[in-house]
Every structure is written in C-alpha cells, then in structure tokens.
Amino acid sequence: MKHWLIKTEPSVFGIEDLAAARGRTTSWEGVRNYQARNLIRDEIRKGDQAFLYHSSCEQPGIAGIVSVTRAAYPDRTALDPRDDHYDAGSSAADPRWYTFDVKLVRRLKRIITLDELRKHAGAELAGMIVLRAGNRLSVMPVENAHWRFIIELE
DNA sequence: GCCAACGTTGGC
DNA sequence: GCCAACGTTGGC
Numbered sequence: 001m002k003h004w005l006i007k008t009e010p011s012v013f014g015i016e017d018l019a020a021a022r023g024r025t026t027s028w029e030g031v032r033n034y035q036a037r038n039l040i041r042d043e044i045r046k047g048d049q050a051f052l053y054h055s056s057c058e059q060p061g062i063a064g065i066v067s068v069t070r071a072a073y074p075d076r077t078a079l080d081p082r083d084d085h086y087d088a089g090s091s092a093a094d095p096r097w098y099t100f101d102v103k104l105v106r107r108l109k110r111i112i113t114l115d116e117l118r119k120h121a122g123a124e125l126a127g128m129i130v131l132r133a134g135n136r137l138s139v140m141p142v143e144n145a146h147w148r149f150i151i152e153l154e
Numbered sequence: 155g156c157c158a159a160c161g162t163t164g165g166c
Numbered sequence: 167g168c169c170a171a172c173g174t175t176g177g178c
Contacts, residue, residue, distance in 0.1 A: 007175095007176090033161075034161085034162095035161090055175085055176060055177085056175075056176050056177080057176095060176080060177070114177080133158080133159070134158065134159030134160060134175085134176085135159085135175090135176090136159075136160065136161070136174075136175050136176075
C-alpha cells in the first residue's frame with residue numbers, strides 16, 4: 001500500500017465538505033497537471049491512503065486521512081463544456097484526465113501545519129515533496145517513513 | 155495583493 | 167528542440 005498527499009483549497013472543498021459528503025466519499029476531480037495525472041492513472045490503487053492537505057488558506061497543513069475507494073477512471077468534468085475544468089482536448093474515447101474516489105478515514109486531532117512539518121525538513125522529513133519550495137503538484141507520493149513520522153507528530 | 159517558482163505554450 | 171513569455175499555484 002502506498003501513501004500519498006492530496007492538496008485541496010478548503011474554501012473550495014475542504015475536510016469539512018468531505019465529512020459532510022454522502023458516504024464521506026468524493027470523487028477527486030479536476031486535476032489538470034500531467035505529472036499528477038500520471039500518478040493517478042498509473043500508481044494510485046484502491047486501499048492506498050493519503051493525507052488531505054489544506055492549501056491557500058489561513059492555516060496550510062494536513063487536516064486528515066483518506067483512503068482510496070476506487071482507482072483511476074476518466075474525469076467526466078473534462079468533457080463538460082460548462083465545467084471550469086473542461087478540456088476540449090479530452091474525449092470519452094480518449095480521456096486525457098483521470099479522477100479517483102476517496103473516503104474520509106478520520107480527521108487528525110489537529111491540523112499538522114506546514115510550519116510544523118518544515119521544522120523537520122532537515123531531518124526526519126528530508127526530501128518531502130510538499131516542503132519543496134515552489135512545489136505545485138497537487139497529488140504526490142509520501143514515503144512510508146515520512147507518513148509514520150507525521151502520524152506520530154499528531 | 156505580492157511575488158517566487160515552475161509548468162505550459164508557441165514562435166522560431 | 168530551444169527558450170522566452172505567460173499563466174497558475176500557493177505561501178506570506
């Protein structure tokens with residue numbers, strides 16, 4: 001089982017929204033970055049777990065843990081001209097973008113902030129992608145050792 | 155709202 | 167296939 005970190009803006013869709021969603025499950029739609037797409041399409045498996053990370057907000061950090069309930073399938077929002085994430089280059093026959101389903105496992109007892117993660121950037125969390133300056137990936141792998149360390153921080 | 159980082163686009 | 171311009175992300 002692999003571990004991941006998925007970013008979201010809580011003003012758009014945060015952990016509160018996921019907790020309120022039917023079955024506490026949502027389709028992780030709208031990813032339009034090729035590197036992230038490849039991870040979704042080729043590497044994320046049912047049963048994997050991910051940190052839900054809040055970005056572009058007052059307190060950026062990890063808010064909860066989700067599990068993957070369905071592996072990659074075509075992102076229908078790319079095919080809908082009325083959708084913000086519409087992409088004329090994608091088609092049902094040859095989908096360019098993929099989504100996957102996640103279910104909230106639990107909220108963390110507190111948000112583990114980016115600030116706090118940074119304190120360990122030179123040691124236990126060395127190399128963690130979300131700590132890299134200017135990082136723009138919205139779906140990224142998390143090393144097992146990093147995952148365990150962060151859970152311990154809680 | 156600023157601005158650094160960086161992926162994408164498009165001219166050549 | 168290079169690379170400058172541009173757009174977006176995301177922390178602050």
